[in-house]
Amino acid sequence: MKKVLALFLVSILFLAACSSGSSKDTSGETKDSNEITVWAWDPNFNIKAMNLAKDAYKSDNPDLEIKIIENAQDDIIQKLNTSLSSGTTKGLPNIVLIEDYRAQSFLQAYPDMFHELTGTFNSDDFAQYKIAPTSVDGKNYGLPFDTGVSGLYVRTDYLEQAGYTVEDLQNMDWKKYIEIGKKVKEATGKHMLTQDPNDLGLIRMMIQSAGSWYLKDDGKTPNLAGNEALKVAFETYKEILDADLVKPISDWSQFLAGFNSGDVATVPTGNWITPSIKAEASQAGKWAVVAHPRLPGVPESVNASNLGGSSWYVLNVPGKEDAADFLAKTFGSNVEFYQTINKEIGAIGTFKPAADGEAYQAGDDFFGGQKIIADFAAWTEQIPQINYGLHTYAIEDILAVEAQNYIKGKDLDKALEDAQKQAEAQVK
Amino acid sequence: MITVKTKQNIQPMHSTRSLRMKNTAIGWSFIAIATVLICLFYFYPMVQALIMSMQSGTGTNLTFVGLDNYARLLQDPTFLTTVKNTVIYLIIQVPIMIILALFISVLLNDKTLKLKGVFRTAIFLPCVTSLVAYSVIFKYLFGQDGIINIFLLKLSIISEPIQWLTDPFWAKVAIIVAITWRWTGYNMIFYLSALQNIDHSIYEAAKMDGASPFQIFFKITIPLLKPIILFTSITSTIGTLQLFDEVMNITQGGPGNATITISQYIYNLSFKYTPDFGYAATVSYAIVIMIVIFSIFQFKVAGDKNA
Numbered sequence: 001m002k003k004v005l006a007l008f009l010v011s012i013l014f015l016a017a018c019s020s021g022s023s024k025d026t027s028g029e030t031k032d033s034n035e036i037t038v039w040a041w042d043p044n045f046n047i048k049a050m051n052l053a054k055d056a057y058k059s060d061n062p063d064l065e066i067k068i069i070e071n072a073q074d075d076i077i078q079k080l081n082t083s084l085s086s087g088t089t090k091g092l093p094n095i096v097l098i099e100d101y102r103a104q105s106f107l108q109a110y111p112d113m114f115h116e117l118t119g120t121f122n123s124d125d126f127a128q129y130k131i132a133p134t135s136v137d138g139k140n141y142g143l144p145f146d147t148g149v150s151g152l153y154v155r156t157d158y159l160e161q162a163g164y165t166v167e168d169l170q171n172m173d174w175k176k177y178i179e180i181g182k183k184v185k186e187a188t189g190k191h192m193l194t195q196d197p198n199d200l201g202l203i204r205m206m207i208q209s210a211g212s213w214y215l216k217d218d219g220k221t222p223n224l225a226g227n228e229a230l231k232v233a234f235e236t237y238k239e240i241l242d243a244d245l246v247k248p249i250s251d252w253s254q255f256l257a258g259f260n261s262g263d264v265a266t267v268p269t270g271n272w273i274t275p276s277i278k279a280e281a282s283q284a285g286k287w288a289v290v291a292h293p294r295l296p297g298v299p300e301s302v303n304a305s306n307l308g309g310s311s312w313y314v315l316n317v318p319g320k321e322d323a324a325d326f327l328a329k330t331f332g333s334n335v336e337f338y339q340t341i342n343k344e345i346g347a348i349g350t351f352k353p354a355a356d357g358e359a360y361q362a363g364d365d366f367f368g369g370q371k372i373i374a375d376f377a378a379w380t381e382q383i384p385q386i387n388y389g390l391h392t393y394a395i396e397d398i399l400a401v402e403a404q405n406y407i408k409g410k411d412l413d414k415a416l417e418d419a420q421k422q423a424e425a426q427v428k
Numbered sequence: 429m430i431t432v433k434t435k436q437n438i439q440p441m442h443s444t445r446s447l448r449m450k451n452t453a454i455g456w457s458f459i460a461i462a463t464v465l466i467c468l469f470y471f472y473p474m475v476q477a478l479i480m481s482m483q484s485g486t487g488t489n490l491t492f493v494g495l496d497n498y499a500r501l502l503q504d505p506t507f508l509t510t511v512k513n514t515v516i517y518l519i520i521q522v523p524i525m526i527i528l529a530l531f532i533s534v535l536l537n538d539k540t541l542k543l544k545g546v547f548r549t550a551i552f553l554p555c556v557t558s559l560v561a562y563s564v565i566f567k568y569l570f571g572q573d574g575i576i577n578i579f580l581l582k583l584s585i586i587s588e589p590i591q592w593l594t595d596p597f598w599a600k601v602a603i604i605v606a607i608t609w610r611w612t613g614y615n616m617i618f619y620l621s622a623l624q625n626i627d628h629s630i631y632e633a634a635k636m637d638g639a640s641p642f643q644i645f646f647k648i649t650i651p652l653l654k655p656i657i658l659f660t661s662i663t664s665t666i667g668t669l670q671l672f673d674e675v676m677n678i679t680q681g682g683p684g685n686a687t688i689t690i691s692q693y694i695y696n697l698s699f700k701y702t703p704d705f706g707y708a709a710t711v712s713y714a715i716v717i718m719i720v721i722f723s724i725f726q727f728k729v730a731g732d733k734n735a
Contacts, residue, residue, distance in 0.1 A: 078699050085488055085705060105702035109487025197594050198682035248572060250593035250679065390486070394701035397685065398506070404596065404684035422505055427702075 035065040036323045037093035041073040044275060045146070046097055046310070049341045053330040056337045060329070064322055073099065084110040092315055094323035098142070099310045100133040101392040104219055106313075107136045108390060114141045115314040120324050121332030127350040129385040134311045141313060143327045144350045146272065148309030149380040150205050151289040152177075153259070153267040153277055156368065162187040166288045171303045173296040174206070174236045177266075181245040184265045192245035192265050194258035200396050200403065201307055202268065206233035209305035210298045211384030214396065214423075219389025222423035224399070225416045232295050234416075238407055268292065270307035271376045274346050277366075284366045291379060304382035309350075348376050391427045398422045481713050483706035490706050497710035507711060510690045511718075513600070514669060517689070521604045522664045526657065529612050533619035534649065548620070552613040559610075563677035566606040567593070570678070596686035599679050603687050606674050611667070615660045622656040623649070658726060665722050669715055690715055 040046040047070050054066045071079070076096065083092050084106075098106055107114060118140045123131050126144045134142030156166055162183040169180065181192035195202065207213060212229035215222060224230060240246060247263060249255055258264045260280040267273060277287060295301035312331060314323045330337050331349070338354035341347040354360065355377040363369040402415040483490040484497055501507055536547055554562065569576050570592035577589040592602045626649070634644050650657075672691035675681055681688030681696075688696075690711060697708040 074699070081487075081699055081703050085703065087488070105486065109489065109703055111489075197684065198680055248591055248594040250571065251567070254571065390702045397696065400682065401509075401684040404686075425500065425503065426506070
């Protein structure tokens with residue numbers, strides 16, 4: 001009996017050893033060197049841009065086969081996390097798109113898994129605020145792609161009914177926004193904006209306009225209690241809610257429906273929303289974009305901010321040299337290519353030399369002939385550079401709870417202190 | 429004589445022993461594959477997860493921290509919120525669902541009922557729908573401009589749309605309604621099959637003795653269904669502790685963690701935040717411990733060791 005049992009235990013160990021041994025073998029398997037794979041999300045934007053890059057690269061380098069695979073962003077994050085943490089790189093792509101808010105968490109959680117790109121492109125050519133999130137210890141790992149530069153999309157017809165012109169909204173602060181919002185609500189009965197209580201994007205834009213973030217410059221220490229910009233942002237957020245300017249929503253499709261159906265007068269968000277705004281052709285000529293409002297009473301706050309945005313990363317797997325070369329020759333240096341993606345999909349990169357091209361200077365009839373690309377490009381250069389650090393989403397979930405408490409009447413300083421304590425326990 | 433005798437005695441004894449050995453070996457070899465596979469795919473990962481739950485760090489940079497994670501767990505307000513939410517779902521949703529399933533199954537078991545098959549199918553149908561698909565549909569039903577709000581507004585039951593998904597209280601209600609819709613039919617099937625196993629003569633005898641329908645239900649049906657009620661409440665409890673898809677898709681845990689469940693917190697720790705697989709494993713072990721405690725508790729309350 002005992003012998004048999006021992007035999008089984010040995011065989012289990014043997015099997016276990018086999019399985020772990022074989023997985024190591026497969027991970028070392030070399031890929032076909034003439035093929036690289038790319039993962040990205042959003043078929044209308046990132047995938048299209050990648051396809052155009054593929055075409056641009058093909059004319060000079062016909063040998064390299066580039067496979068572009070669309071995955072939802074959440075799926076990419078899960079697949080990267082599970083593969084990288086298990087130590088096997090089999091099945092991973094050569095190039096992957098990662099959101100800037102998450103970049104540091106990947107780069108620091110999986111050192112050696114990303115291929116260094118320093119030297120393959122000139123980092124001075126890119127908007128400076130994109131460099132910190134894509135680098136570790138001064139080494140570049142990500143090639144900056146789209147800007148999340150934000151603006152305030154406004155319905156000019158609603159504003160006129162309330163007695164305002166677009167000029168009145170230029171370079172204003174949030175106090176004035178609320179004041180205008182009340183008038184617009186009175187005149188048109190429309191809400192000013194939609195808000196999802198789970199998504200603190202508005203707060204993030206507000207504090208970045210003042211060069212502040214949830215974390216201190218080291219990217220690790222929570223910066224909530226005593227953060228003046230954050231405090232003003234929360235006060236503003238509550239004022240907007242109290243003035244009844246907000247139509248509550250709970251997901252992305254309701255967000256899109258909010259402005260496409262004409263229910264809201266403004267959309268404060270990143271420039272990547274332009275294709276969605278233009279999707280409702282019947283509203284052509286009724287929209288304009290003005291500079292993002294700044295925080296009232298915070299001297300550092302400027303009329304420019306950022307929401308989202310992502311960059312390309314090369315994984316440390318066979319084919320990395322080809323992948324780095326492909327990125328360097330397209331997204332990293334090709335002015336002509338940036339004009340193409342701008343014309344075709346309205347994508348605004350963070351590559352500064354591209355801003356002088358004709359596509360960037362063209363007016364858009366949907367926005368009453370406004371040169372929105374040129375405006376966004378100008379605002380991009382003013383965005384304060386900050387280090388998003390490691391824990392944006394972890395802290396945001398903590399803050400979302402305290403935001404609810406604050407709106408229900410909790411003292412703001414106490415709420416931020418509690419959030420600070422929780423964040424410190426969470427991210428140590 | 430003596431030597432011969434012993435020899436004769438030893439010979440058959442030896443052969444029975446070897447036969448028994450042989451039988452045992454054959455027996456073991458039958459279950460060997462299952463045993464090996466279970467050890468490999470159940471126990472080995474469990475032990476690995478236990479080891480991992482004593483580590484902490486980002487991604488692959490894990491370091492051994494002993495029981496620190498468990499200490500952190502008890503002071504983690506988010507974890508305590510997830511437990512609170514899960515317990516609220518548990519004590520409100522499970523009884524509602526069990527009673528509803530019991531009620532419906534007794535109605536459907538009526539011998540005089542026509543179109544039985546249609547009703548049974550209709551009530552069981554939610555269980556075969558995909559968790560994600562039905563969650564998305566419920567999300568739209570409960571939206572600000574969703575059909576439920578429009579219906580209530582048109583009937584003048586409410587004057588303002590209810591913030592089903594953005595108010596902490598109503599969001600919980602929405603989740604409870606959704607999971608009750610999804611799982612009631614599933615539990616009903618267990619009751620129906622159990623009801624069909626109850627001998628009809630018991631009911632006839634009760635009727636002869638002049639028992640009212642209520643007495644029959646509470647004095648006969650319920651006691652005879654006790655093992656099944658116990659079984660369904662245990663599986664429902666375990667199911668609620670593992671609740672994930674609905675909350676993830678309907679409210680994403682919000683507003684402000686008002687509906688977040690333990691499983692979703694594990695997901696967030698591993699995938700939404702900077703990954704800390706060690707602490708995520710600790711939270712999973714917390715679920716294991718809770719499931720064991722709840723199961724023991726339910727067996728004790730039901731007081732039936734053979735169930």
